[in-house]
Amino acid sequence: MSTLQAEHVYKVFGNRPDDAVRALEGGGDRSELRADGATAAVIDVSFDVEPGQIFVVMGLSGSGKSTLLRMLNGLLEPTAGRILFGGQDLTALSARELRRVRSTKISMVFQHFALFPHRNVLENAGYGLEVQGVPRADRDRRAAEALALCGLEGWEMAWPDELSGGMQQRVGLARALATDAELLLMDESFSALDPLIRRDMQDQLLELQRTLKKTIVFITHDLNEAMRLGDGIAVMRDGRVVQQGTAEDILTRPADDYVASFVQDVDRSRVLTADAVMTTTRPHRPGADSCGCPTVTADTPLAELCAVSARVPHPVTVTGTDGAVVGSVPQDRLVAFIGDEQRAPVRCSEVAA
Amino acid sequence: MPRLPLGAWVDSGVDFLQSRLSWLFDAISALVTGLYDGLVAVLSAPAPLLFAGILAIAAWWLRGLLAGLLAFAGFALVDSVGLWPDAMSTLSLVLVATLVTLVFAIPLGIWAARSDRVSAVLRPLLDFMQTMPAMVYLIPGIIFFGVGVVPGIIATIVFSLPPGVRMTELGIRQVDAELVEAAEAFGTTPRDTLVRVQLPLALPTLMAGVNQVIMLGLSMVVIAGMVGGGGLGGAVYRAIGNVDIGLGFEAGLSIVILAMYLDRMTGALGRQVSPLGRRTLARARSAATGAARVWNHRPQPAYAATGAVVLALVAGGLSTFGGSGGEDGPEGADNIGKGRTVSIGYIPWDEGIASTYLWKELLERRGFKVDTRQLEAGALYTGLAGGGLDFQTDAWLPVTHAQYWEKYGDKLEDLGSWYGPTSIELAVPSYMKDVRSLADLKGKSGQFKGRIIGIEPSAGAMALLKDKVMKEYGLEGEYQVVDGSTPGMLAELKRAYDKKEPVVTVLWSPHWAYSSYELTKLEDPKAVWGKGDGIHTLAREGFAADEPEVAAWLRSFKLTEEQLTGLEAKIQQTGKGKEQQAVRAWLQDHPDVAALS
Numbered sequence: 001m002s003t004l005q006a007e008h009v010y011k012v013f014g015n016r017p018d019d020a021v022r023a024l025e026g027g028g029d030r031s032e033l034r035a036d037g038a039t040a041a042v043i044d045v046s047f048d049v050e051p052g053q054i055f056v057v058m059g060l061s062g063s064g065k066s067t068l069l070r071m072l073n074g075l076l077e078p079t080a081g082r083i084l085f086g087g088q089d090l091t092a093l094s095a096r097e098l099r100r101v102r103s104t105k106i107s108m109v110f111q112h113f114a115l116f117p118h119r120n121v122l123e124n125a126g127y128g129l130e131v132q133g134v135p136r137a138d139r140d141r142r143a144a145e146a147l148a149l150c151g152l153e154g155w156e157m158a159w160p161d162e163l164s165g166g167m168q169q170r171v172g173l174a175r176a177l178a179t180d181a182e183l184l185l186m187d188e189s190f191s192a193l194d195p196l197i198r199r200d201m202q203d204q205l206l207e208l209q210r211t212l213k214k215t216i217v218f219i220t221h222d223l224n225e226a227m228r229l230g231d232g233i234a235v236m237r238d239g240r241v242v243q244q245g246t247a248e249d250i251l252t253r254p255a256d257d258y259v260a261s262f263v264q265d266v267d268r269s270r271v272l273t274a275d276a277v278m279t280t281t282r283p284h285r286p287g288a289d290s291c292g293c294p295t296v297t298a299d300t301p302l303a304e305l306c307a308v309s310a311r312v313p314h315p316v317t318v319t320g321t322d323g324a325v326v327g328s329v330p331q332d333r334l335v336a337f338i339g340d341e342q343r344a345p346v347r348c349s350e351v352a353a
Numbered sequence: 354m355p356r357l358p359l360g361a362w363v364d365s366g367v368d369f370l371q372s373r374l375s376w377l378f379d380a381i382s383a384l385v386t387g388l389y390d391g392l393v394a395v396l397s398a399p400a401p402l403l404f405a406g407i408l409a410i411a412a413w414w415l416r417g418l419l420a421g422l423l424a425f426a427g428f429a430l431v432d433s434v435g436l437w438p439d440a441m442s443t444l445s446l447v448l449v450a451t452l453v454t455l456v457f458a459i460p461l462g463i464w465a466a467r468s469d470r471v472s473a474v475l476r477p478l479l480d481f482m483q484t485m486p487a488m489v490y491l492i493p494g495i496i497f498f499g500v501g502v503v504p505g506i507i508a509t510i511v512f513s514l515p516p517g518v519r520m521t522e523l524g525i526r527q528v529d530a531e532l533v534e535a536a537e538a539f540g541t542t543p544r545d546t547l548v549r550v551q552l553p554l555a556l557p558t559l560m561a562g563v564n565q566v567i568m569l570g571l572s573m574v575v576i577a578g579m580v581g582g583g584g585l586g587g588a589v590y591r592a593i594g595n596v597d598i599g600l601g602f603e604a605g606l607s608i609v610i611l612a613m614y615l616d617r618m619t620g621a622l623g624r625q626v627s628p629l630g631r632r633t634l635a636r637a638r639s640a641a642t643g644a645a646r647v648w649n650h651r652p653q654p655a656y657a658a659t660g661a662v663v664l665a666l667v668a669g670g671l672s673t674f675g676g677s678g679g680e681d682g683p684e685g686a687d688n689i690g691k692g693r694t695v696s697i698g699y700i701p702w703d704e705g706i707a708s709t710y711l712w713k714e715l716l717e718r719r720g721f722k723v724d725t726r727q728l729e730a731g732a733l734y735t736g737l738a739g740g741g742l743d744f745q746t747d748a749w750l751p752v753t754h755a756q757y758w759e760k761y762g763d764k765l766e767d768l769g770s771w772y773g774p775t776s777i778e779l780a781v782p783s784y785m786k787d788v789r790s791l792a793d794l795k796g797k798s799g800q801f802k803g804r805i806i807g808i809e810p811s812a813g814a815m816a817l818l819k820d821k822v823m824k825e826y827g828l829e830g831e832y833q834v835v836d837g838s839t840p841g842m843l844a845e846l847k848r849a850y851d852k853k854e855p856v857v858t859v860l861w862s863p864h865w866a867y868s869s870y871e872l873t874k875l876e877d878p879k880a881v882w883g884k885g886d887g888i889h890t891l892a893r894e895g896f897a898a899d900e901p902e903v904a905a906w907l908r909s910f911k912l913t914e915e916q917l918t919g920l921e922a923k924i925q926q927t928g929k930g931k932e933q934q935a936v937r938a939w940l941q942d943h944p945d946v947a948a949l950s
Contacts, residue, residue, distance in 0.1 A: 075537060103540025114535035118553045118628040128539040159632065179539070 002086025002105075002182060004049040004072065004215055009081035011042040011067050017079045030238055041067040043239040045081075049232070051182075052213040056230030058220055064239040065219045069185050072217060073106045074098040085183065103131045107176035111188040113168045115160040121147065121171050122156040128179035146178035147171070149208065166197040173205075177212070186218045190225065202228055223262055227251070227271040235259050248276050269303040269338060277302065277337045278318045278327035295319050298326060302338065309334055367493050378497040385449065385503050392445040399665070401432040407664045408614065414657035415621035417649040427610040434603040435930055436588060443584035444611060446502060446577060447570040450509040454517050454566050457510075459559070462521020463547065472522060479515035487512055487576045492735055495580055500698065500726055500736030505577025505586075513569035520562025524555030557630060560623025564616060571612045579729035581698070581736065585611070587727050591701040591929075595865075596843045600929055689902055690721030698726045698733045698742040703865045704772070704888060705747035707920045708912075710932040712746060714940065715949065716903065730757065737893050738764040743900075744892035744907065749775060752886050753813045753861070764894050768907045770887030772863075772917060776874070777814045777882050779805065779822075780860040782850050783871040790876035791826045794857065798831045806845050806858040810836040814859055817882060825881045846870070863917060865925070906949050916943065 012020040015037040023033060030040050042064045049055040059065040070076040072083055074090050083090040090101065107128060115124050123130075126143035134142070144156055150170040160168055169189060176184055190198045202225060209216065220226050226233050227247040234244045235255075243255035251271060254260035275298040294308050295317040309316050315330040332345060371378075396404070405428035413421030431440045465472040487508045494504030528551050536546045552559070578586025585604045592601030624630030638649065652660070695716055699709040713723040728736060734754075736742045738761035748754050750767070753775075758765075781788050788794065794801075805828075807815050815834070823829045837845075842858050843866065849856035850870050860866060862874070890907045897904035912920075920939050927935035940947040 073538060075534065099540040099542060101540075102538060106538075108535070108538040110531055110535055112531055114529070114531040116532060116535075116550060116554075127536075131539050131541050131545070175539075185538075 002215070003051060003084075004055075004183060004217070005082075005084040006045055006047050006068075006072070007082045007084065009042055009045045009068070009071060009083065010040070010079045011064070011071060011076060012038050012040045012079045014038040021080045040239050042071070042078075045234075045236075045241050047232075047234055047241070047244060049215055049217060051215050053231040054209065054216045054218055054229050056218045056220060056226040056233045057236060058223060058226040058230075058233055059236035060221055062238075063236040065221075065236050066187060068236070069187055069217060069219050072183075073102050073108060073185055103128060104179065105181050106183045106185060107179050107181040108185040108187065109169070109172045109176045109189040112192055113160075113165075113172045115168055115171055115175075117160055119160075120156070121152065121158050121160065121163070124160065124171050125156075125174040125178050127175055128181075132179065143174070143178050146174040149177060150174040151204070164197075165193050166201060169193060169201060170204075177208075182215055184214045184216045186216060188219050188221065191220065191222065198225070205229065223266050224271070227266065235262070247271055248273075252276060269306065270301050272302050272337075274298055274300045274302070274305050274316075274318050274327075274329060277305070277334055278329045279333065280327040293317070296329075297321070302334070305329060306334065306338075367496060371496055375497075381507075382498045382503045385453070385498075385506050386501070388449045388452070389445055389502050389506065392449060393442050396441040396445055397438060401437040402429065403664050403667060405429055405432065407661050410652075410657055410660045410664070412614070412618060414652055414654065415618055415625060417651050419649070420617060420621075424614055427614065431607045431610055434607070436585060436604060436607045439583070439585045439588050439604070440607050440611060442502075443571075443574050443586060443608070446506060446509070446574060446582060446584055447567060447611075447615070450506045450513065450570045450573075451563070451567050453506070454510050454513050454570075455563065458514050458517025458562070458566065459521050461514075462518045462562075463525060465518065465522040466525035466551075467543075475518065479518055482511050483515040487573065491576065491580050492731055495732050495735040495741075496739060499739055499741030500581040500728055500732060501741065502577070502582045504580050504732075505573070505582030508576060508580075509570045509573040512573055513566040516565040516569060517562050520558055520565060521555070524558030524562070525551050527558060528554045553628065556627040557623055560619060560626070564619045564623070567615045567619060568612060571608060571615070574608060578727070580732040581726040581728045583727065590729070591727060593840045594701040595703070596840060596847060597929070688720035690716065690719050692720065692722055693900075694722045694724055695743045695900065695903065696724040696726060696741075698728050698736055698745045700730050700733055700745075700747055701727050702747060703921045703924075704863055704917060705745075706932060707917065707924055707936075708746040708771070708888075710924070710936045711920065711940075711946075712907075714933055714936045715906075715947070718947075721903075730754070734761050734765075737761070737891060740893050740895075742893060743896050744768065744890055746771065746888070746890045746907075748889040748891045749813075749886040750889045752777065752817070752883065754886075755813050756811065766892045766894060766897055766904075768890040768892055768897070768904060770889045771907075771910045772912050772914075773887035774885030775862060775888060776885040777817065777859070777861045778874045778877065779818075779857055780866075780872045780874055781855070781857050782853075783873050784853055785855055785873065788857075788875065789873060790878060791822065791828075791881075792878065794875070795827055795831065800855040801832070801857050803832055804857075805832050805834045806842050806856060807834045807836055808839045808842050808859050812859075814861065818859060822877075822881050825879050863914065863921075865921060868918065868922065909949070912946075916946070 010021045010024065012024075012033070014020075017038060020028075020033050020036070020038040020040060024030075024040060024043055030043070033040055045064075045068060047055070057065045057068060067076060071078045072085075072090075074083075074093070078091055081091075085101070085105065088101075090098065093101065116127065119127070122140060122143050125147050126134075126139045129139040129142060144153075147153065147156060147170075150173050152167065152170050152174060155163070155167070160171065163171065169192075172189070190201050193201060205216075206229065218226075218229055220229075227250075230247060232244070233247060233250055234241045235250065236242065237258055243250055243259050245253075250259060251263055251266060251268060254263050274296045278298070291314075293312045293314070293316075296305050296308055297319055300318075305316060309329065309331050315328040317325055318327045318329060320326045336342070399407070405425055408428055409421045409425035412424035428440075431437055461475065465475050490511065491504055491508055494507050498504045498507060525547075532550055532554070533546060536550045541549065574582065574584060574586035575589045576586070578584065578588070578590040581587075585608050588604035589601055589608070591597070592599075592604060624634055638651075651657075697709050697712060699705040709725055713725055716723050726736075726742065733742070733745055734757040737745055748758075748767075750758055750770075779791060779794075788797065805818070807818065809815065815836070819834055823832070823834070842860075846856060846858050846866065847870075848854075857875075860872070860874075866872060890910065892904065892907070920936070923939045924932050924935040927938070
């Protein structure tokens with residue numbers, strides 16, 4: 001399995017892009033460049049994605065996230081910087097070599113599905129294999145397997161326009177999986193789906209990921225989706241990555257006001273887990289594991305933890321995967337955390353002051 | 354503003370191309386003629402109704418039973434008005450032009466779709482080709498390619514190329530960018546992206562382009578008919594020249610039938626070849642009920658193919674076994690021509706048709722093969738000067754055709770006048786009793802609405818009228834000479850004559866209008882119109898040396914007014930398409946002309 005690395009990647013559209021990159025490196029501003037007719041879409045982005053990880057790039061439209069994604073498989077050539085996949089520098093490859101990498105190692109799932117309307121579901125799913133030159137019988141078998149994996153068994157002979165949006169995107173996913181590519185690029189792949197279907201697809205992606213262990217770069221403008229899916233998240237704004245970290249990092253320690261304002265709308269009780277709120281410094285209550293009260297694990301969401309805490313008369317015990325106690329969550333701490341209040345409780349007269 | 358000698362540059366450019374690239378033009382001409390002749394041979398081989406049946410089966414297969422029946426009825430109608438051979442040559446012309454157009458248009462369209470720069474360069478060129486009036490490049494076309502079907506086809510290609518290119522470009526550019534990106538994201542090469550994604554999805558637009566190319570081609574057949582393209586266009590052109598409304602309608606309707614057939618068939622083919630279209634069709638068919646089901650019934654391709662093949666075999670059998678033997682020339686001493694070909698060009702004026710068919714008959718009796726081509730006057734002179742024709746019998750010299758003689762006289766041989774003198778005049782209907790002479794027109798402009806109905810502004814008669822006649826008789830300011838065309842003038846004359854309205858037109862004699870209507874030639878006491886023309890026979894340079902006997906016959910040829918009008922009347926009575934029969938009947942009564950003595 002290979003690591004995906006981006007090293008100081010820039011993409012500038014328009015006039016004299018190289019000059020623009022030099023200006024940006026010297027601390028120039030994006031708006032100054034625009035006056036010269038150059039648009040900086042991606043500025044100095046670096047990140048590593050470990051094999052088997054889902055890396056989410058989050059940002060509003062115009063933040064440069066789609067441009068960034070298209071540089072990862074060479075559809076766009078970076079103006080400066082390098083993209084390394086398994087140690088191979090994609091920016092140094094010829095057009096032919098790049099096509100070979102795209103057809104075998106990297107596949108892509110699109111926002112509006114991008115299914116070929118003149119091919120049936122099976123032919124769509126087998127497209128990548130057809131490009132590779134895999135013989136028909138083999139291709140059809142592998143395409144059908146990919147479709148079955150995505151829950152589309154029996155729909156092989158249907159046409160794309162006969163399917164619902166969710167099913168169409170499953171075909172898109174099957175097409176990407178059929179080539180056995182290690183890296184999956186997903187460009188707002190669930191944004192065009194309605195909320196219930198979107199949740200379904202997210203669950204299915206996580207389910208598949210448990211067995212397939214692909215390296216996935218997922219683009220979204222939806223922070224909830226980013227938090228649900230991402231092992232690591234990069235928040236982009238105006239072409240730059242403003243914060244990179246886990247969902248918890250971003251929620252609990254937003255890097256700036258921009259990220260903080262984003263995070264406001266996120267339902268913390270569903271994204272954060274016991275892990276984020278538990279204390280390991282207070283001494284454990286003796287005999288905590290013997291009173292028979294329910295306990296939680298480190299990855300229990302706060303919403304569930306609240307339900308347990310409401311019934312248990314003492315701090316809720318948090319156990320590790322092996323059942324050993326790793327910490328506990330007192331109720332006052334839990335309430336303070338959800339309310340985003342860092343000050344300790346005080347006397348009534350002092351609260352008003 | 355200094356006068357830019359643009360026209361002179363074009364003139365010398367044309368001369369340069371003609372002298373340097375004639376080998377290329379000859380090659381193109383040979384190729385196009387070969388394609389056209391081959392196609393005509395194939396299309397004309399089967400009996401008309403059998404071939405109509407094959408076309409009908411194609412319509413049945415592509416669109417349904419109703420379309421098949423209508424197609425058969427349409428083509429049967431074309432056959433019944435006697436225009437089948439013309440329709441087949443027009444069909445061949447359009448198909449050859451379409452084929453060549455597509456060979457250029459589709460690659461150009463693809464190229465333009467992939468490069469904004471190419472697209473930007475092509476756009477004004479295509480505008481130029483589409484809007485430059487065809488007549489403007491027809492004459493250079495004749496200079497390069499000679500008279501006949503080739504300049505017509507070339508003009509058609511020039512005219513119909515732009516929509517072919519544009520629709521191809523549009524179709525490819527219209528394909529959803531995300532689909533193209535998806536193809537690239539899976540490592541598809543640009544060529545495969547074109548073949549696997551862009552072209553299949555652009556196909557409906559592409560077929561609409563093919564359809565446009567064919568339709569524009571059909572709209573050009575009349576123009577092609579003016580430079581010797583023949584076919585239905587030639588029939589329409591002849592009808593216009595003679596104000597033969599009936600023939601014009603029959604030929605026009607035949608063009609419409611051809612156009613509708615080709616339009617519906619290419620439309621249906623467009624849906625058949627695109628996978629998306631096929632699915633839409635299948636769905637519509639399964640939804641249809643009752644009568645619609647019957648009318649829209651379509652045979653299985655296998656049955657349709659079998660039907661077409663059976664009819665084709667029957668057709669092949671008929672033409673192999675039932676075909677008439679070739680016509681051999683006369684035996685013995687009369688066979689002077691020994692099968693050599695002589696080509697005669699003519700303007701579809703009555704005396705031109707009459708004398709041309711007379712000579713066709715006379716020469717065929719003497720063992721020549723005679724090829725007649727109907728042409729517009731400019732095209733006729735250009736073709737004759739270029740050697741593409743051997744002679745023509747309808748040159749009005751020295752006045753009416755003066756400008757052609759000036760341009761091409763040094764490349765032509767005048768074989769003398771066979772009729773004359775002709776005259777040019779203004780004419781009014783005889784019911785205008787108080788107008789007898791040009792002088793009588795003065796002070797009556799109110800009656801004539803101040804208009805003298807003229808003909809083509811380029812005609813010698815018009816120049817004489819405007820520069821001299823109007824001045825001499827003091828008509829300037831009182832009357833306005835209306836520029837137009839000969840058919841327009843004749844139509845106006847007919848309209849006014851039928852309603853007994855006052856009208857004054859430019860006319861000349863001999864002209865059939867004098868036998869059809871009662872008209873008064875206005876007297877010219879001051880003799881401003883000058884002496885009349887003689888109708889001359891002109892041959893290409895060197896013809897007299899190549900065919901001394903024919904040249905000698907032509908030099909001694911003379912007809913009297915009584916003979917010429919008699920022959921014209923005979924042709925009119927016998928009906929169109931039977932000119933040669935009329936000539937034969939007339940020759941029976943005029944053995945001296947038949948004997949060329």
